[in-house]
Amino acid sequence: MGLSSLAARSGARLALTLLAAGAPLLLACSEQDAKPRSRLGPLDDPWDHGVRLPEAPQLEGDEVAGRDTLLHGNYMSCGIPWRLWTDPNLGSTFQAALGSSREPLAGRTGNNADLPYNLTAFTAADGTEVVNANCLTCHASKFDGELILGLGDPTVDFTGGLGGGPAVSAALLDLLGLNDSEREHMEKVLRIANIIGPETVMRTVGNNPAEALAIVLSLHHDRDTLAWSDERLMELIVRDEHGQPIADPKLTSDPPPWWRSGKKNALFYNGMARGDHRGTMAYATSICVDDVAEAKRVDGLFVDIQAFLRSLEAPKYPRGIDADLADTGRQLFRRDCAGCHGKYGADGGEDAYPNLLFPLDVIGTDPVVANGGVIHAPELVDWYNDSFYGTITPMVPNDPFPGYVAPPLDGVWATAPFLHNGSVPTIELVLDSTARPKYWKRVDYDSSNFDEDALGWPWLGVPYGQADAPEAERKFIYDTTQWSQSNAGHTFGDHLSFDERRAVIEYLKTL
Numbered sequence: 001m002g003l004s005s006l007a008a009r010s011g012a013r014l015a016l017t018l019l020a021a022g023a024p025l026l027l028a029c030s031e032q033d034a035k036p037r038s039r040l041g042p043l044d045d046p047w048d049h050g051v052r053l054p055e056a057p058q059l060e061g062d063e064v065a066g067r068d069t070l071l072h073g074n075y076m077s078c079g080i081p082w083r084l085w086t087d088p089n090l091g092s093t094f095q096a097a098l099g100s101s102r103e104p105l106a107g108r109t110g111n112n113a114d115l116p117y118n119l120t121a122f123t124a125a126d127g128t129e130v131v132n133a134n135c136l137t138c139h140a141s142k143f144d145g146e147l148i149l150g151l152g153d154p155t156v157d158f159t160g161g162l163g164g165g166p167a168v169s170a171a172l173l174d175l176l177g178l179n180d181s182e183r184e185h186m187e188k189v190l191r192i193a194n195i196i197g198p199e200t201v202m203r204t205v206g207n208n209p210a211e212a213l214a215i216v217l218s219l220h221h222d223r224d225t226l227a228w229s230d231e232r233l234m235e236l237i238v239r240d241e242h243g244q245p246i247a248d249p250k251l252t253s254d255p256p257p258w259w260r261s262g263k264k265n266a267l268f269y270n271g272m273a274r275g276d277h278r279g280t281m282a283y284a285t286s287i288c289v290d291d292v293a294e295a296k297r298v299d300g301l302f303v304d305i306q307a308f309l310r311s312l313e314a315p316k317y318p319r320g321i322d323a324d325l326a327d328t329g330r331q332l333f334r335r336d337c338a339g340c341h342g343k344y345g346a347d348g349g350e351d352a353y354p355n356l357l358f359p360l361d362v363i364g365t366d367p368v369v370a371n372g373g374v375i376h377a378p379e380l381v382d383w384y385n386d387s388f389y390g391t392i393t394p395m396v397p398n399d400p401f402p403g404y405v406a407p408p409l410d411g412v413w414a415t416a417p418f419l420h421n422g423s424v425p426t427i428e429l430v431l432d433s434t435a436r437p438k439y440w441k442r443v444d445y446d447s448s449n450f451d452e453d454a455l456g457w458p459w460l461g462v463p464y465g466q467a468d469a470p471e472a473e474r475k476f477i478y479d480t481t482q483w484s485q486s487n488a489g490h491t492f493g494d495h496l497s498f499d500e501r502r503a504v505i506e507y508l509k510t511l
């Protein structure tokens with residue numbers, strides 16, 4: 001770490017003290033009319049503590065081909081043989097195991113025309129026809145009943161783990177009449193699913209196990225050859241900041257919308273994915289990868305897929321907007337938010353997104369994701385960077401400090417729940433840290449039941465955490481006292497009055 005960033009860090013700490021001291025002042029004046037933040041002096045603007053993450057060159061890809069590869073391509077390497085999937089007697093067992101309740105996606109062709117949108121039928125590198133889950137398992141979701149490609153899905157139930165394999169005994173496998181390569185695929189899927197399943201059990205419906213999955217992938221792949229091993233190849237003890245093992249180190253994350261990726265110089269909430277971004281995507285699909293040659297083949301597919309992701313634009317708010325209120329909100333946003341989150345073309349002009357990373361003491365949200373590769377399990381970052389994937393996209397979680405990127409807010413109205421861990425159900429609460437519920441659950445999972453005023457999913461507070469909840473209710477409760485699930489921080493809207501907050505919310509609908 002260079003001297004200048006050390007200076008920036010101590011500056012940030014100083015600013016926090018000042019902000020804390022200034023908070024009652026700001027609250028006190030929020031009852032009156034004008035109370036520009038500049039009262040505290042220009043050096044205390046919180047965006048002065050952000051560090052711009054540099055742009056990295058990306059390989060040019062073909063976005064049209066990328067969409068096609070995303071929806072039909074063989075980036076998952078292995079799967080359940082198509083023949084079993086379509087078997088008149090056993091097919092339904094396999095379909096149920098992959099979670100095939102979702103509807104087909106218009107425009108898909110061949111065997112994929114009728115498959116649920118989150119599954120892909122493809123020809124593996126060895127010529128076998130197979131089916132497996134695809135990226136849309138986590139990265140497509142509905143609003144008002146309309147499927148939006150790239151919108152993170154906050155409704156999937158991973159409380160039983162990811163991709164539990166079908167219960168198929170060896171004896172049954174013998175009876176299925178599979179050829180050698182089909183049998184190899186089937187056995188591999190079963191073996192891997194048995195290992196991944198228990199490691200990716202989440203606490204709450206909607207909590208996403210992507211980080212847990214990434215951990216399994218490094219523990220069971222040889223770093224140099226990428227050969228899969230059913231046994232762990234590395235010991236991992238997740239530790240707290242004092243070096244003590246953490247009892248239940250489940251890391252909660254909320255899949256971000258893909259349309260941000262075109263603006264972001266570094267991917268992931270903590271901005272740790274630097275360089276060309278396709279390496280981490282190839283890594284996310286490395287479940288069945290067994291050697292570097294296959295990793296390279298798959299990586300090649302992501303040149304175009306990435307171009308497609310970068311071309312995606314946020315959906316337009318499908319309901320009404322009060323233009324006058326939004327205009328008031330725009331001015332408040334310019335004053336209090338744009339320094340971190342950028343300016344938007346809707347204001348008349350070009351988008352200008354600053355790509356700023358903020359240290360934890362300025363942003364104040366749950367530190368676990370930012371510190372994951374720095375304090376809790378640095379060996380995983382070392383593994384990744386020394387593997388094939390690290391040569392494409394290095395992971396750098398502490399340059400110049402661990403923290404969070406202020407994301408572009410295009411289409412943010414669609415992306416509830418909020419903050420990187422999905423701990424806050426509405427934007428109104430993102431803008432008022434004092435009103436956030438400690439324990440809450442969604443009222444339902446109906447994509448048309450949306451709270452237009454608070455901008456988010458309707459929720460109910462509950463008087464108990466998960467430990468004390470009735471069994472039937474437990475998995476629906478978001479418990480902010482659990483590790484990685486704090487809802488603290490981002491106090492930058494706390495000083496706004498109720499009306500000002502509503503105006504900012506109205507403006508966010510226009511982005």
Ligand code: HEC
Pocket residue numbers: 075134135136137138139208209210211213253254255256257258260261264266267268269270281282284285305309369
């Ligand atoms: C199991 C769920 C899951 C699957 C499957 C999945 N992702 Fe993700 N993805 C996530 C989560 C959660 C994050 C946020 C991780 C973080 O930033 O810490 C994420 C982050 C990303 C990002 C970074 C976005 C940003 O704004 O920084 C991209 C790009 C991405 N995923 C692409 C893909 C692609 C392409 C695939 C398929 C090859 C895929 N993902 C499969 C859950 C998933």
Ligand code: HEC
Pocket residue numbers: 046047269333336337338339340341358362363365366404405406407412415417418419420421427430431490492493504
């Ligand atoms: C000091 C910089 C800074 C300021 C000022 C700031 N934000 Fe943020 N904002 C962030 C960061 C960093 C995050 C991500 C935090 C996290 O996920 O842990 C964030 C997250 C958000 C999110 C949640 C995004 C999501 O999808 O989860 C919203 C909404 C938001 N900010 C709106 C605003 C508004 C409106 C204002 C002005 C009142 C504002 N922010 C002021 C830095 C800032």
